[in-house]
Amino acid sequence: MRVRALPLLIAATLCLCMGFFGAPTANSQTKSVSFSADDAFFLPGLGAVIMTDGKNLKIDMMPTGENIPKEFRKVDLKEGDRILMMNGKRLKAIADLRTNYDALKAGETVEFGIKRGKDMQIVSFPKPEDQQQGGGHRVMMMTSDGTPPEGKGEGGSFTKTMTMNGDEKGPQITKVETINSGDGPDPILAMEAGVLFIEKDGGVDVMMVIGNAQTELTGDPLKEGDRLVSCQGEAVSDGEAFRKQFESIKVGTKVTLVYMRDGGEHTVSFAKAKNQPMMMKKSG
16 A cells, blocks of 8 residues: 545644644554644645755655646656755745745746755746635545655554645645554545544444545444444454455445444445545655
8 A cells, every 4th residue: 555645624723833642543653743834835736745854845745647637747846856946046944935936826937946866957837726725635645564654663554644724825734643553454545435444453443534525425424433333234343354345346336334333323325436536646
């Protein structure tokens, strides 16, 4: 499994802090870091996430292939690229990037001077139309090869999310969360219902509600901690079996999930959807 990303409506904080909070599973740990608008920048159109370590501006996340809109697929930006200049002006901070980017009109050229390894090069592309966001959205990354999204640490399956607020100038990254599920199983993403499932204590639970379900839901929406009882009338007790069953359901088929909450059974239904090109894949 590699990285996946999708937008969703969610509240976000704007302060700068760091902490560890309650884990979604017995073996997992969540690291949450909140940002000001000057710590990270979301590049519309390309979908790239640019962050700073206090010294350098760097492409932290970058979609690939068909996950990028067709008109931007030939733009040669990659994860790890350092952005030194924009339109001839030196960039020392995210604030410099934001000021220069916001000064351009849609259709005008964005020209980055970047450093990739030891090589320097110029990358240019047109600024896309303004993208107003209602409330914000989140970018999700998932890895299962023992390497967290930021490339440090050993072992485990990692889920990284970036929360963004939106205004008239577009989305601004305000929060990053990294969940390490340790030696536990990989999360199961159900984009249609807007949730992540995880195998836990002999069953399958809702690990996280990511919101913005891709299809219309009928019944009671899932909440964090809900335990699956059945899928399509078949009992659910094993995460991998549920993953295979869910992935085998044909697009357009009505999916019915029965789950337990507070001692009572609830049902939610939705149409199985095709994977959308908005999903990212992390290279490396």
